[in-house]
Amino acid sequence: MTIRFDNRVAIVTGAGGGLGRAYALELAKRGAKVVVNDLGGARDGSGSSIGAAQLVVDEIIAAGGEAIANGASVTDAAAVDKMVGFVKERWGRIDILINNAGILRDRTFVKMSLDDFRQVIDVHLMGSVVCTKAVWETMREQTFGRILMTTSSTGLYGNFGQANYGAAKLALVGLMKTLSLEGAKYGIKVNTIAPVAATRMTEDLVPPELLAKMGPETVAPAALYLVSDDAPANAVINAGAGGFERAYVTLTRGIHVAxxxxxxxxxxxxxxxxxxxxxxxxxxxxxxxxxxxxxxx
Incomplete structure (x- = not known):
């Protein structure tokens, strides 16, 4: 059975390039109306421009799809609420939210400023909270919603020099787990993806020969499944370069003593x-x- 998104409305954050762009293009190709949200900042979160988001919208429209660009920062609750209000007025509903926006400020912990720590937490964790909060009541009223968080191998397993990023990314798994429980009776399914992809966020971290095998298009299949009508809930899927695995937080049997x-x-x-x-x-x-x-x- 072909997975389709006809009559679905999707918001994808950080969709001006990389993974978000791949998600937006594929959702539109399969029938969704797509909000391409992107602040248009640098990799560390500085600056802004709606140009990148508009280019993705132009691609979607040229291919016969429907899309609009939005430049709201995911950390700006008022701007996100305005975006959500506009989307509901235009298309009547919001079915899918992919929380993809992020920044990097990598340093070893001893050299990392508290501002660098807070900024990464603010964008990845609080940005996802802000966007999810903005659509949550709409999805409850519809008794339908699909929300995708973005974690990473750093959050799940750790990586040198990314204490801020890892803390934010594992926090999103915890957010997903509770929202999966709270959203269940309203038809809201919340999942998490852990991408391994060649984007501007990883271009300095992975050798070029490996980057060539890790295009965003290798992650998109898992992301689209996790926001589809028949999606599971409370799943963490690692995806990239043709590999797809499921990650769990497990518990040993342990011991019990007097x-x-x-x-x-x-x-x-x-x-x-x-x-x-x-x-x-x-x-x-x-x-x-x-x-x-x-x-x-």
């Missing part, structure tokens, strides 16, 4: 048992993990 053995020495002596991954599980909720611990005492 009150007299609840000591640091017990933890030290039995740390290998606590760490043993045989039989590990994936709790459905944080409450389920807590209940498991309480039930074992």
């Amino acid at each position: 009150p007299e053995d609840m000591t640091p020495e017990t933890i030290a002596a039995r740390f290998a048992e606590i760490s043993d991954r045989i039989g590990e599980i994936v709790p459905d909720t944080g409450a389920a993990q807590g209940a498991m611990a309480l039930g074992a005492v």
Whole structure:
């Protein structure tokens, strides 16, 4: 069955180039009306221009699709609310939000200023919160919504020199997990993608021979599935260069001890048992993990 987005309205942030552009073009190709949002700033978030977003819109229209450009910063709640209001007035609904906008300010933690840390958190995490909050009530009223967060291998597994980026990216997984629970009865499905792609964000981090295999088009199939009508919920998909994997936050079976053995020495002596991954599980909720611990005492 071909996945289509006819009569769906999608907002894609950071869509003036790279991954966002690939998502916007493919959504439009498959029938969606697309809002191409992009501040048009530099890689570190400085500056602004709607030119890049408009070029993507021009591509979509030239191919017979429908799209509009928007230059709101995802960190500006008033501007995002204005964008959402305009889209609802024009097209009547908002079905899909892809939170893709981001910046990089890479440095080792010892050299990183607090401003560099806050700015990255503000764009990646709070930008996604701002945009999601702006469309949430509309999606609840429609009893339909698809929201995609963007994490990364840095958030999931860590990378040298990216403490700010990693903190923001893993926070988005936590956001997804709670919103998946809160949105379920309203038909809102929230997922997360972890792209491995050749974009201006990664051009200095990956050798050219590998970049050639990592075009944004290699990530787009997973992103589109995760915002489709038949999408799962609460899924983290790693995608890029032809590889697609699912990432989980797992829990080992661990140990359970009597009150007299609840000591640091017990933890030290039995740390290998606590760490043993045989039989590990994936709790459905944080409450389920807590209940498991309480039930074992």
